[in-house]
Amino acid sequence: MLHYGSSVFITAGKFKNRVGYLDDDDFTDLDKHIGCVCLGNPLYANEYEIPINDLKEVTTEELLRRQGEIEQILFDLKYSKVKIKDEKTKTDLLTEFIFIESLFSDRYFKTRLLLNNNGKKVFISHSSKDKTFARLIATDLAEAGHNPWLDEWRIKVGESIPRSISIALKESEYVLVILSKNSIESKWVQEEWYSKYWDEIEAGMVKVIPILIEKCQIPELLKTKKYADFRGGYSRAFKELLFALN
CATH class of the missing domain: 2.30.30.30 (SH3 type barrels.)
Known part of the structure; x- marks a missing residue:
């Protein structure tokens, strides 16, 4: 209305x-x-x-x-x-x-x-060149009741960036990997989702969710996963993502 x-x-x-x-x-x-x-x-x-x-x-x-x-x-x-x-x-x-x-x-x-501490803790792994999309999906996840972790939201001036990221990865229930030509060339992004991938293997449950925003070479370990495909429309793909988080 x-x-x-x-x-x-x-x-x-x-x-x-x-x-x-x-x-x-x-x-x-x-x-x-x-x-x-x-x-x-x-x-x-x-x-x-x-x-x-x-x-x-x-x-x-x-x-x-x-x-x-x-x-x-x-x-x-x-x-x-x-x-x-x-x-x-x-x-x-x-x-x-x-x-x-x-x-x-x-x-x-x-x-x-107004981040909701009761929602799923979701780490958003992305290239700095894809920051606009990362902000978009973090904003919408927060509005949907989840608790996204985005570096620029959470890391304060003077804090150790590697240490903050390491703690966030350990505490997160899911890692969303924003896949793009930029991110697959980023060693930071690879290290972030890679550590959570092995947690997934040990726990036997989904912890890493790929998000495809443009055509790119998908990493071998993620090729077997169904990704949220945002290339054909944001709304439909975002609904699929919310379903995966619930």
Whole structure:
């Protein structure tokens, strides 16, 4: 149920796949239910009338995807690959981008502060080059009630990084291995999941869960495992991951 002040994702029409703020709703003369949506902060963003049925609550994945799309558009504009004559459209893009950054930051820091100690303890093994995806999945796991361990969330200034990681691996119930071209070349990532893999063999139960985010050479010891395939769609793969953790 949408309510005033919701951050929304537009699913159809002229503004499909964009992110906005639901400022109000109303009915047209033809009794059509519409939402008054600002493509950005309502204090300075342009407002548009969007059918209520074309609006849904925005997910973290949609925020990141839209953020990337706008970054690419702005990059193309800067280097004259595309041209937008309408200044209003340019303003909408910039205000939407700033709004998305604020929403993502709010969710990111909220989950860091409100981690659930009752959920599964999940270590997220990843290359630093895949940090954006690691943050996304850590945020969604925390919102789903689990207790993800992400290095930048947990290691404080002055603490020993190897020691902190070693303790976290021992205490974690699962290790999620984010598989990408970057991670398979990382010795850190290999050492992290490798140690938990042998715990899995000894315990006779799943402890290492591969997550494939792009085509890459899967390590030999993980080839026999069914991986969560995020290449074909985030939502479906994330549901499969939650099922594996429960």
